[in-house]
Amino acid sequence: MRSLLLQVALLATWVLADDITVYTDTALAAGWENWSWSSDIDFAATDIFEGSSSISVNSEAWSALSVKLEGTFPNYQGLRFDIAGDNPDLTITIQSSVDGTTSSNILLSAMSTSITPDAFTSLLIDFRNLPGSGAALGNGTWDRITWQAGANGDVYHIDNIVVVESIIIPPLFLSAEPLAANTIAVTTQGDVDFSTFAVSLNGQSVKILNTTTYTPVGTPSKSVTYLTLAKNFVQGSLVIDTGVPNGGNPTFNVTLPAVQFASFVQQVNFPISPLIYGVNFPTSASYIQDLGVTMSRWGGNAVTAYNPTGEFTNAGADWFFENRVADPPSADDWVGWVHGAGSQSLLTIPALDWVSKDATSYSYPVSEYPGQASTDPFLANAGSGRFPNGSAVGPPPDPTTVYTPWNTTMAKAWLNGLANKPTLVAIDNEIEIASSTHQDMHPAAIDYDEELARVLNFSLVAKEVIPGVKVAAPSTCAWWFYWTSEVGYTDNAAHDNMDFLPWFLMKMAAAEKTHGQRILDYLDIHYYYAADTSANDDSAKALRLRMTRSLWDTTYTDESWIGVPPQQNHQWDPTIVSLLPRFRTLIDIYYPGTKLSVSEFSSTADTDITGGLVTVDMLGIFGQQKLDSATYWATPDELGPVGLAYWLYRGFGVHFGANSAQVNLATPNPNTQGVYAATENGKLSVVIVNKNPDTPITFALANMPFGSYFMRHFGGEAGIAKWQTTVTVSSIDYIVVPAYTAVFLKQN
């Protein structure tokens, strides 16, 4: 793969003159103001510099160097700066103080991971192709630039900051990949010339019939050109010669592997639940429409303390147990607009005994609880509620200093008064771990009986005041708590040695008999891989891509602590997660007819291409495994890799078929590929994801009708390039999917 750094370096030499200087030496340039916060900043540092000085910055956690122009820079093309530091953990944003808009987050690590403290590295952000997302900054009343440190603060030097008017991009062929039967998808930058381009297959030159170039929306500085070849691909060696030096590498060589046999059987199908294409807290109506979001969840740790009267909340241990104004403030308005945009809604009802009383109080003032492990960088007196050794400070605070009482009467009044009734309600969020996430208001460990009582009490009022509403519960956080409580195995022992969720299902089945109506409609769980993939190195990437098998594969031994002795539960095959089949079986045993929802799941890499590919695989699996509802945690960036996965299946009104169709694979290889098919009105749709980082996969696709198909794809060697086009399928004998690519095909 060509490195982004090389590209940046090539770009940097081509910046033109009529630019706005932000900083060269000694002080900010005229017209720029210092809007930094919680940072020691020296604008005339001389320990390391270019010219006569640099800016040295020492930011506390989440603090920033931030500069604002008196005026705006609406139509500029980039930001250049030189930086030195020990790979600072910085997030850069371009903002408008005029209307409050902000660019997507630009991670410094998406531009370079080799920044050193002893020499400056020159970087250029192309506003038409923001690092990481590939998104365009777009037009705006931009006037502010912020370099914000992460959780550990940061120390670095920065110099020669310039807003550049115009970037001339050197012409370059970035990637050339075989796609489908006889197309080569070429990603390019700048004004390339295809006249010297030559293709040969197994040593024989192949004629290019047609060259069609597109400039994808959202990644305007890169283009995709489709070359239609006179000959279909076959196994062997494909040499694509650009005919020009092209950054030192004039050829792209691809080994086309042996074909795998697959067949689609449209006649064997079942409905895919329309609610599996959901996200938490979509950002806008256009987001819902662009990505085809079907289910929107109001959830997470902060909604436990949501006070609908004052519109306050408190994220508990996630943010120093501080009250704040809820964002979004009104659940009622939120349900209204998400419905208006075409999505259904899942609204979480708080079900503990307290909700936030105001926008400012907090539970662990350092003045009352000295010696805490950490404090809010923006509010020094607000502590984490923990000692450095991890144990909770004590005694527990009086809840009334921060909270106001909450009970079913109040929940009933709130739900009854909603102008916009949700489709589903969840009874709180992960309350099995409230004694840590909300240790201030509920320090005692929640046991089986308490959790069941809360779910029952709040479900009953929801059912009473919102006719037809469906209830999802108990939104359990993870594998460990599917089977036991915070109290531990004595709690299982006290309940006939039953694991928690099976016991819960059994009790909810009994409750249906008692109350003469179903109280639980969806068993709701959260699912995060138990393995740690945060390293994001090659092996972590491969692991995250393989681990989609934990959702369905009854033979996949989890690559984590799951099932490692001593015994963790009373489940069959305890080392195998097999999440969706397992829960469908438990439901069949303990409470048949209950639907299954996963209201939090994650690719574990929202800004990496592998996160997008994992999400494509997961959405395919959800349909194939009859999941009833799912919402991604947290909100995927619309133009980032995870947003692209939703776009692939659902973007701009073109949807994967409504019924999952049978796929037969002679060589399944689920570690490295996923193949999903659907049918609707007799038309086939197919999604294939190739999880190999550097080798294409090829299929003979029996029963794939010939004719015109709408095709979309993203990924590939040139990063997250994406595009869509119409192709004619006239051969199904050898269909190629490039490395690290997801392809969607839908019969026209």
Ligand SMILES: *[C@@H]1O[C@H](CO)[C@@H](O)[C@H](O)[C@H]1NC(C)=O
């Ligand atoms: C810039 O702002 C930071 C943070 O408020 C402050 O510490 C620093 O002294 C300011 N520098 C100048 C030169 O105004």
Ligand SMILES: *[C@@H]1O[C@H](CO)[C@@H](O)[C@H](O)[C@H]1NC(C)=O
């Ligand atoms: C941005 O502004 C330029 C110049 O005014 C205009 O040509 C362009 O169409 C605008 N782009 C968008 C996306 O509005």
Ligand SMILES: *[C@@H]1O[C@H](CO)[C@@H](O)[C@H](O)[C@H]1NC(C)=O
């Ligand atoms: C080339 O392909 C494009 C896209 O399919 C099509 O619109 C165009 O007519 C083709 N041109 C030729 C000369 O075949």
Ligand SMILES: *[C@@H]1O[C@H](CO)[C@@H](O)[C@H](O)[C@H]1NC(C)=O
């Ligand atoms: C690709 O193959 C051609 C022809 O075999 C060869 O000349 C060239 O060096 C190869 N390029 C790379 C990058 O391997």
Ligand SMILES: *[C@@H]1O[C@H](CO)[C@@H](O)[C@H](O)[C@H]1NC(C)=O
């Ligand atoms: C943790 O530190 C606190 C304060 O120093 C102490 O009181 C407590 O006993 C410690 N807990 C453990 C488990 O070591």
Ligand SMILES: *[C@@H]1O[C@H](CO)[C@@H](O)[C@H](O)[C@H]1NC(C)=O
């Ligand atoms: C909830 O609290 C209110 C106010 O204290 C009280 O009037 C009401 O009876 C309580 N409801 C329940 C179910 O305890």
Ligand SMILES: *[C@@H]1O[C@H](CO)[C@@H](O)[C@H](O)[C@H]1NC(C)=O
């Ligand atoms: C649930 O409601 C019952 C009956 O009103 C009440 O006795 C019980 O305390 C409630 N349980 C919880 C945990 O709120």
